[in-house]
Amino acid sequence: MYRTRLVRVLALTAALSLGVAGCAQNTDKTGENKQSGGGQANAPAIKADPAPPLPTDAALPAGDGKGKCGKVSIAYIGTIAGASAALGLNILNGVKLAVKEHNAANPGCQVTLKQFDSEGSPDKAPGVVTQAINDKSILGVVGLAFSGESKAVGKAFNDAGLVTVTPSATNPNLAKNGWKTFFRGLGNDAVQAPAVAAFIGDQLKAKKVCVVRDDSEYGIGLADLVTQSLGSKASCQQKVKTGQKEFSAVVGAISSQKPDAVFYSGYYPEAAPLVQQLRDDGFEGSIVAPDGVRDDEFVKNAGGSAEGVYLSCPCLPSAGFTKFTKDYKALANREPSTYSPEGYDATTILLKGLDKGLKTRPAMLNYVKNYQGQGLTKQFKWNADGELTQTPVWMYEVKDGKIVQLKDMSKATS
Amino acid sequence: MTYHLALTLAQTESHWIDFNVGLLRDEFWSNTIDGLAYGSIYALVAIGYTLVYGVLRLINFAHSEVFVVGAFGAYFTFVGLGYQPGPTSDSGIVPLIVNLLLAGIVAMVASGVIALILERVAYRPLRKRNAPRLVFLITAIGASFAIQQALLIWRGGNPEPAIRLLRPQAVFEFGTTRITNIQIIVFVASLLLLVVADAFVGRTRLGRGIRAVAQDPDTAALMGVNKERVIMLTFVLGGALAGAAALFYVMQIPQGVLYNGGFLLGIKAFTAAVLGGIGNLRGALLGGLLLGVVENYGQSLFGGEWRDVVAFVLLIVILMVRPTGILGESLGKARV
Numbered sequence: 001m002y003r004t005r006l007v008r009v010l011a012l013t014a015a016l017s018l019g020v021a022g023c024a025q026n027t028d029k030t031g032e033n034k035q036s037g038g039g040q041a042n043a044p045a046i047k048a049d050p051a052p053p054l055p056t057d058a059a060l061p062a063g064d065g066k067g068k069c070g071k072v073s074i075a076y077i078g079t080i081a082g083a084s085a086a087l088g089l090n091i092l093n094g095v096k097l098a099v100k101e102h103n104a105a106n107p108g109c110q111v112t113l114k115q116f117d118s119e120g121s122p123d124k125a126p127g128v129v130t131q132a133i134n135d136k137s138i139l140g141v142v143g144l145a146f147s148g149e150s151k152a153v154g155k156a157f158n159d160a161g162l163v164t165v166t167p168s169a170t171n172p173n174l175a176k177n178g179w180k181t182f183f184r185g186l187g188n189d190a191v192q193a194p195a196v197a198a199f200i201g202d203q204l205k206a207k208k209v210c211v212v213r214d215d216s217e218y219g220i221g222l223a224d225l226v227t228q229s230l231g232s233k234a235s236c237q238q239k240v241k242t243g244q245k246e247f248s249a250v251v252g253a254i255s256s257q258k259p260d261a262v263f264y265s266g267y268y269p270e271a272a273p274l275v276q277q278l279r280d281d282g283f284e285g286s287i288v289a290p291d292g293v294r295d296d297e298f299v300k301n302a303g304g305s306a307e308g309v310y311l312s313c314p315c316l317p318s319a320g321f322t323k324f325t326k327d328y329k330a331l332a333n334r335e336p337s338t339y340s341p342e343g344y345d346a347t348t349i350l351l352k353g354l355d356k357g358l359k360t361r362p363a364m365l366n367y368v369k370n371y372q373g374q375g376l377t378k379q380f381k382w383n384a385d386g387e388l389t390q391t392p393v394w395m396y397e398v399k400d401g402k403i404v405q406l407k408d409m410s411k412a413t414s
Numbered sequence: 415m416t417y418h419l420a421l422t423l424a425q426t427e428s429h430w431i432d433f434n435v436g437l438l439r440d441e442f443w444s445n446t447i448d449g450l451a452y453g454s455i456y457a458l459v460a461i462g463y464t465l466v467y468g469v470l471r472l473i474n475f476a477h478s479e480v481f482v483v484g485a486f487g488a489y490f491t492f493v494g495l496g497y498q499p500g501p502t503s504d505s506g507i508v509p510l511i512v513n514l515l516l517a518g519i520v521a522m523v524a525s526g527v528i529a530l531i532l533e534r535v536a537y538r539p540l541r542k543r544n545a546p547r548l549v550f551l552i553t554a555i556g557a558s559f560a561i562q563q564a565l566l567i568w569r570g571g572n573p574e575p576a577i578r579l580l581r582p583q584a585v586f587e588f589g590t591t592r593i594t595n596i597q598i599i600v601f602v603a604s605l606l607l608l609v610v611a612d613a614f615v616g617r618t619r620l621g622r623g624i625r626a627v628a629q630d631p632d633t634a635a636l637m638g639v640n641k642e643r644v645i646m647l648t649f650v651l652g653g654a655l656a657g658a659a660a661l662f663y664v665m666q667i668p669q670g671v672l673y674n675g676g677f678l679l680g681i682k683a684f685t686a687a688v689l690g691g692i693g694n695l696r697g698a699l700l701g702g703l704l705l706g707v708v709e710n711y712g713q714s715l716f717g718g719e720w721r722d723v724v725a726f727v728l729l730i731v732i733l734m735v736r737p738t739g740i741l742g743e744s745l746g747k748a749r750v
Contacts, residue, residue, distance in 0.1 A: 085571035215719055239718040243678065245667045248448035249713035249721070252441040256590075269573065273669040280582045281592070301669050303576030304501030401500060 046203050046397075049408045051319035057374045061098040061348045067109035067355030073137045074099070074350050075114045076343075077128060078145030078168075082119025083242070084267045086297040087339070088145050091167050093332035094343030095142050097324075100331065102351045109355055114138060118149050122217070125149035126156065133160040139364045140165070140350035142343060147171035148217035150182075157181045163365040165349060167342040170291065170314065171221040175385040183368055183382050185346045186339070187314035187391030187410075189222045192290060195393040195409035196263065196312045197229030203395075203407070204286045204310075206260035210236040212250065212274070214266030222290055223265035235259060240266070245273045251281045260285050267292040272301035279305040291315060294338045299398055310406070311396040315339055316377045317405035324376060337403075345375035432717040443591040445710035451597040451666065453706020454604035458659035459683035460690070460698035461611055462529070462652030468628040468693040468743075469648045471547065475554040476536070478680020479561035480529045480653050482673070484660030486565070487524030489671040491517040492577045499575030513579055514661070522657035529653025530646060532557055565673035573675070576668035600662040605699075607658055611651065612695050624648055628693070678722070682709075685729050691739030700740055704728075 076095045079088035092115065099113045116132055118125035125144060132138055133156060141157070141164040144150045150169040157164050158179040165183045166174075172190040175182060200206050211234050213223035227234040236257045238250050251274075254262060262278065262285060264271050271293040278287065289298075291313040299306045318325055318336050324344065328336040353367040372381045379390050395407040438445075459481055466474045495513050497503065505513070536557040540550055580599075584592035615621035623644045626634035635641050663670050663679070670679075686705045690697025705725055712724025732740065 081566065081571045083571070241719045241721070244718075244721070245670055245675075246452060247718075248452070249441065249445055249710050250718045252444045252448075253437055253714065253718075256437070256440050269669070272573075272576070273667055276576065276668070280594075282584075297572050300499050300575035301573055303499060303578055303668055307501075 046406060048397075048404070048406050051317040051405050052408075053320040054322070054324065054376060055374050058376050059348050059352060059373045061102040061344070061351050062105035063102070063352060063355050065105045067102070067106035067351075068357050069109040069111070069354045070357075070359060071112075071137060072139050072354050072359070073112035073114050073135070074347065074354070075116060075132050075135075075138045075141045075143070077116040077118055077125070077132055077141055077143035077164075078149075079120030080115060080117035082117060082121060082124070084120050084146070084269055084292070084295075086295045086337075087168065087267070087292065088120065089332075090295070090337040090340045091142070091145060091343035093328060093334075094167070094336065094340040095347045097328055097331050098344045098347035098351060101327070102348075102355075106355065111351060111354055112137070116143075118144055120146050120149060122148040122152040125153050129153040129156055133157070133162055138162065139354065139358065139361055140368070142167060142346045142350065144169060146216070146218060147174060147221065150174050151177075151217055154179045154182055161361045161365055163350075163361070163368045165346040165368065167346045168291070168339045169218070171217055172225070173221065175387050179386070181365060183386040184388060185342050185380070186377075186388070187393055188387060189218075189225050189290075191391050191410075192312055192314050192393055193222060193225035194229045195395075196226050196288060196290065197231075197233075199310065199312065199395050199407070199409055200230065200261050200263065200286075200288055201233060204261055204288075206286060207233060208235040208257070208259040208261075209233050210238060210254050210257055210259040210262045212238040212240060212254070212262060212264045212266075214270055215239070215241050216266060218292060219266040223263075226263055226265065230263075240270055240274065242267070242270065244270055247274045247277045250274070251277050251283070254278065255281055255283060262287050264289040264293065268295050268298035268301070272298050272303075272306070275302045275309060276305040286310060288312065291338055294396060294403060296335075296337060296403065299401055299403065306398045307401070309398045311398070311403060312393060312409070313338060313396060314391055314393045315342055316392055317394060317396070319405060321376060341376045345377050345380070348375060349373075349380060431720065432715075434715060434717070438711060438714045441714045442711075443589065445714055446707055447591060447593055447597060449707030449710040450703055451600045451706070452710075453686075453703040454601050454608075455659045455662050455666075455702075456679070456683045456686040456705055457608060457699045457702025458604050458655045458662070459679065460687040460702050461608070461655045461695060463684050463687040464690075464692055464695060464698045465615075465624070465648045465652045467687070469624060469631075469645060470537070470541075470550075472537070472550045473554065473684065474532075474649075474652075475551070475680070475684075476532055476557040476561060477529075477652065477656060477683075478676035479558050479565075480525050480532065480676075481656040481660050481663075481680060481683075482565065482671075482676035483528040483561070484521040484525035484653075484657030485664050485671045485675060486569075486574075487657065488517045488521040488661040488664050489574050489577065491520040492579065497577050497579060499577050502578045502581040505579070510579060514665075517579075518658055518661045521661045522654040525657030525660065526650045526653040528561070529649040529656070532561075533646065533649040562674055562677075569673060571673070573669045574671040578665070578668050580665060596665050600666060604659070604662060607655060608695075608699050611655060614651070615695060620644075620647055682722075682725060685725055688739055689729055689732055691741040691743050693743035694739070694741045697739055697741035697743075704740075 076092050103110050116128040118128050145168050147169045158181050163181050165185050167185045170189045172188040211223050211227050213219045288310045294311040294313045358364050393409045396403050397406045462477045536553050582594040582596045585595050586593045623639045626639050627644045686701035687698050690701025709721050709725045713721040
């Protein structure tokens with residue numbers, strides 16, 4: 001008796017879902033344009049700048065092949081398998097490539113690379129940093145990758161006198177702690193934010209912008225700076241959490257404001273579902289996101305909705321770096337991405353120091369402090385805070401499922 | 415009607431908590447609908463917690479990993495059917511339904527099997543030794559980590575590339591509120607599965623066995639109920655429903671196929687189960703829907719980052735007023 005009723009209910013539901021799917025099918029035609037055009041019906045056409053070529057005078061890790069050193073190592077500390085792992089792996093592979101090229105060319109100086117997975121987390125980083133500090137063979141560190149974790153461990157490095165060159169942490173406050181061992185291998189968010197604001201205002205012609213921030217050190221800091229730079233154009237603020245995947249309420253709040261553009265300040269694991277859910281909800285404005293989102297993982301995980309998203313980054317397009325790209329691909333079996341060349345450059349600087357036969361951490365620190373030279377990505381010369389004097393900022397765009405360079409924004413703001 | 419508490423952080427101008435009544439009002443209906451669709455997923459996962467608790471008096475904290483295995487099952491079915499990450503392709507209705515059903519079945523089987531293995535490997539040996547209840551709890555947490563780490567080693571820390579069979583499209587629109595095809599499918603299908611599960615436990619012979627063991631395992635055994643079989647069945651049933659929930663979750667949020675993608679959802683589902691009254695199937699449904707809706711309201715009212723806080727504050731408040739949950743415990747009571 002009961003069984004027959006169950007069958008009837010099942011049949012009814014099957015019929016209902018058929019009906020629903022049928023309705024969906026009918027509306028597919030109108031949805032077509034939205035999906036393929038990235039949702040931006042009225043996006044202004046922006047002419048792309050050519051990628052810069054590889055500087056001919058760039059310092060390379062191989063050096064002159066006459067390096068002499070003892071049993072020394074350098075470390076990469078940052079996310080390897082933790083949150084936003086792809087961003088860390090981009091860097092780690094750049095570091096690996098530099099060490100490999102160096103060791104192949106310098107028989108008299110074989111440097112060991114030690115890797116520490118901080119999982120990108122301010123909670124996990126102090127543990128592995130203590131390990132690295134206690135390993136006396138490590139004379140220099142490439143890292144940490146993210147701003148939150150960098151903040152958590154900066155003092156420990158300073159106390160240990162172990163020099164760090166970060167290829168990716170962009171929070172400006174990091175350089176204001178008086179740490180003598182902190183050096184930043186790229187432009188900070190105080191450089192990135194005005195560039196983003198200029199792009200949104202001058203290129204996208206947006207008048208109302210929603211700034212969405214995550215709860216990381218990086219996301220909060222960058223969102224504040226972008227909001228400041230946008231001035232009265234920043235008409236709404238929304239907050240999300242790291243690890244969040246469901247954004248219906250935030251999406252609803254953004255849609256009710258009808259902004260011309262949304263700026264997301266955070267990393268790619270949250271950006272991908274947010275962008276997808278924004279587009280699904282029918283948002284047709286521009287979406288702009290920073291270097292923490294600039295990774296192929298974002299494009300893959302946004303499932304088509306990433307099309308037309310603009311990405312800012314204080315990193316150079318590596319399209320002009322033919323040899324670097326080829327060697328990187330041979331090593332890592334994938335294209336170099338955000339901060340791969342920056343990681344390579346930072347490593348090169350440390351390796352050049354080791355080649356000189358530096359044996360102690362204070363000597364290494366002193367050497368980095370006074371370093372001056374051209375890398376793949378930029379001229380390296382640090383001020384007293386550990387900030388670079390010249391830094392590029394580029395805008396990128398997701399086109400046909402690939403991140404392509406769009407505009408060199410350092411010209412627009414300087 | 416926007417009030418900001420004047421509790422600003424020293425260096426930033428942003429408010430750390432909002433009290434945005436206007437947004438809550440504007441977004442009330444869309445929040446309700448999103449909440450119901452999402453809450454029905456909570457409810458499906460919550461059944462797994464409730465059933466196992468009812469029968470074994472055990473909170474199976476590895477149930478969130480049972481859910482994730484289902485998500486991977488659905489994902490790999492999509493891949494196996496030839497779907498690619500990227501823009502959603504437009505397949506016809508019939509293949510779409512067949513493929514979704516197929517993915518659902520694979521997900522349910524995958525979750526059911528992993529739940530069964532979990533029971534065999536992690537809980538049964540302990541039961542044979544009459545281990546104290548606390549040991550079960552620790553084992554559950556350990557098993558949860560073990561599965562999570564195994565998935566991490568296997569698939570890495572990045573989510574699987576998003577694959578969607580069905581793009582959300584507004585089916586109805588009243589006012590500014592869109593109700594999408596996916597929301598309707600998820601809500602109706604979840605409700606149906608919950609009705610089936612309720613009927614299964616309430617009206618079938620096997621369900622009677624589950625209730626008997628929940629009420630008094632020793633007496634049930636004396637009356638000829640095969641306790642081991644009942645426990646096995648409980649895990650498989652809860653697992654299969656979690657697998658179905660995983661498919662619905664992946665349909666809504668394709669980025670959820672991730673080694674630790676079930677952690678928060680599992681905790682929420684557990685909350686939903688406790689909220690409705692753990693051990694009570696209908697309580698799981700009520701708790702799930704309530705939690706889904708309330709956390710969306712809370713998110714509009716207090717700001718995005720307060721979503722989870724609202725969920726747990728709700729739990730604490732309800733438990734203070736009604737320690738057994740809204741509907742109380744009833745799997746063991748012969749009340750159907």
